[in-house]
Amino acid sequence: MKKILVMIVLTVLTCALLSGCEEKTSMDETEPDLSKLLVTLSTDKPSYVVNETVQITVTVTNTGNSNITLTFSDAQVADFEILTEEGEQVYLWSTGRMFAQMITNVTIPAGKTMELLNETWKTTGEGNYTIRSWLPLTSKIYSNAVTIKVQ
Template sequence: MLARITVPLLAAAGLVFACGPRTPSPLAGARPKAGADHGVTSHVMVDTANGTVRFAIEVANDSPKRVELTFPDGRTHDFVVLDSTGREVWRWSEGRLFTQGMQNRLLDARDRTVYDERWQAPGSGRYTLVAQLHSENYPVRQQVEFALR
């Protein structure tokens, strides 16, 4: 008699446990960051030839597996130029419109992609470039100082 009650109760408890709400794991919300441990690396370049400054951020998948970069909207990257006092002089995304749709970019094993833009410098001086990759799962933010003569 006890077995007829216990077995269905245990089965129901197992079903409730398997399908019921769970406390989220602290690791569930963790997102990988760009870095060598995940195979995604980045490199920022500044080219100051011919009076026009060219900025580039190269994102490489150095791992043996394919990596998917996830972007919350159409803005995949951004470049910001700061003067020697830290004041923002130029922002690539300023005044631009971006799609609101989420997008993904697949990087095959040992593949790389480059995001580059040009800036017409107002004059000589010391500047800092802040390059950003707006990926949700592999965000990148790097600063590079450069001088124009």
């Protein structure tokens, strides 16, 4: 009798533990249609002088008819880089920054534009520079590339 009671208790505990390990999904949970998102990078002007500050803005537009919720692995929701004419990276916005280690959800309403970054970069030398941004998702979504001239 004691063995049967122990077996019942172990069975109940095992079931309780396993039920807590189930993957939670909902019936209406679907992947967002990322093709409806347009990531746009813009600067405050097309040309600068050395040591002038460039204003860089990254936005995302939902061109679809329904809200899109993006899930990021941490608090970073966008990034951008600046490249020389030779393709050498001279600046990566996220370098040296720390982001909260928490899942971050951002909902972009249907037909709306949301600003994700509004940052500055101080030019360092003459030349043409290309700036591009992206959303750091599992499959990155890239923006248009913007070329600026520094004289």
